[in-house]
Amino acid sequence: MTQSNPQSGTSTNLTLISTSSDALAQYERERLENVRRNLPGARRQLLEAGIHRVQVDYDGCGDSGCIENITYRDGQGSAVDLADQLAIEQLTDLFYDLIQARHPGWENNDGACGEFQWNLTDDALMHTHNDRFTDYDTTEHEGL
Secondary structure: OEEEOOOOOOEEEOOOOOOHHHHHHHHHHHHHHHHHHHHHHHHHHHHHOOOOEEEEEEEEEOOEEEEEEEEEEOOOOOEEOOOOHHHHHHHHHHHHHHHHHHOOOOOOOOOEEEEEEEEOOOOEEEEEEEEOOOOOOOOOOOOO
């Protein structure tokens, strides 16, 4: 960007610096793009491993949050122990990215909790997110 100096007739070259909100918005777009790019492959791998449903539970507050549990189920609804640790870590990272893209700062202050229910057979992903907040009830009294 160039800015003219009307008094001297010269121009000064100014470097644009991203604001933190611009940088955060870019980060969130990148996280969502990562999910869109990699979730179909994760679905394919899980189906090949006999997984038909995935539930991801997360919780956080006080500036810290985590995915607490991932449950894998077969076509009959029985729990399956996924042996591929790398796949578990990759899936965890994808769901962290999706939470961050949809609800940035979900782990801050009173925090939030939620779950993903992913039906791999139908390729349907349901996300329930619960924001926590502090509320108060005010009562005013005048006189006795």
